Amino acid sequence: MAHQSPVALVVGVTGMAGLSLAKALKQPDCLGGPWKVYGAARHSPDEWFPSSILDSFITFDAVNSADTRAKLLPIANEVTHLFWVTFQLVADEEVKISVNKSMLLNVLTVLKSYPSSPLTHITVQTGTKHYLGPVHDPVQSTKLICHEPPFEENMPRLSYPNFYYALEDLVKSYAPSITYSIHRSSIIIGASPRSAYNMLMVLATYAAICRQVGLPFRFPGNRYTWEHFCDMTDARVLAKQHVWAAVTKKAKNQAFNCTNGDVFAWKSMWKVLCKTFAVKFVDLDEKEEFDLVQFMRDKGEVWDQIVEEYGLHKTKLEEIACFDALVPVFRFEFQLVSSMNKSKNYEFFEYAETFNSVKFWVMKLREMNLIPIYEH
The missing domain is CATH 3.40.50.720 (NAD(P)-binding Rossmann-like Domain)
Structure with missing residues (x-):
């Protein structure tokens, strides 16, 4: 059987992480490439967005399962790698969990609905709030109990509701048939x-x-x-980590912090x-x-x-x-x-x-x- 060239679907392509990720995937020397890249977002981009970095742009609302199905079913027979770099902002964390989990589930359900789905890997963008708790919650943030820095990937989950945990659990439920990687960035600059x-x-x-x-x-x-x-996390370093984890065997089914290293x-x-x-x-x-x-x-x-x-x-x-x-x-x-020691131990050295x-x-x-x- 001929090896299939990888096809990426970057959901959240108009954000800082998504933009850098699409650019990285379209570089001629990109790991695992050459890549075909579909970019998706809720709204069509306007003139600031360099559409030349994508093979195709798809507009859909991931909260709406019917819209998600209509827009993504035509490419479900192609997508090998899903890059999830989007989230919806909701003040209440429990609501945020529900909304963001259903968005990712809607997309995965459509991609998996193709009879012999080629989907092999999901990368999910989260962040250091994994170690902090609800820093933006006006009530809970006044009495936060967070981990001692530097933050390390093997630290146990905190007892707060956190939509990052829900997304991790969702992608883990597809393993081992679909591998995953989790990327915990610091403050992203892009x-x-x-x-x-x-x-x-x-x-x-x-x-x-x-x-x-x-x-x-x-x-x-x-x-x-x-x-x-x-x-901080430079969006270019983050993009390289997403791609590296998506194509490197030993990095599969792992969570990695991602910072600049200083x-x-x-x-x-x-x-x-x-x-x-x-x-x-x-x-x-x-x-x-x-x-x-x-x-x-x-x-x-x-x-x-x-x-x-x-x-x-x-x-x-x-x-x-x-x-x-x-x-x-x-x-x-x-x-x-956050500590970058785990990434270095797995031979990711970008900084x-x-x-x-x-x-x-x-x-x-x-x-x-x-x-x-x-x-x-």
């Missing part, structure tokens, strides 16, 4: 206006607004986070951001309470002015920047650091220097005409 938690985009809009209205670009967090260590303190990062965004550095001042969410609440019109003035791709502030998601990350009382990553992705956001370019 370039897309369609990602709910694009920290770099949020910080870029915040800096641009501060510059526009002549207010200082203040760190919206506490002294602990300002001075202690944190890590750490930084926000105090140093803030200096890098100030230089990159052309705003003045101000030291942390805890004397007066600073509420970023409150500060940004009425700044939509300022962003509209910036978009107009710099001729940017038309975006609305509330669609591209979730300030509520950012604030808890700056108020942790523990170091957000990135985080400060360079930040500069690279800011440049990309500018090239995509999403944030302003300033004359220094």
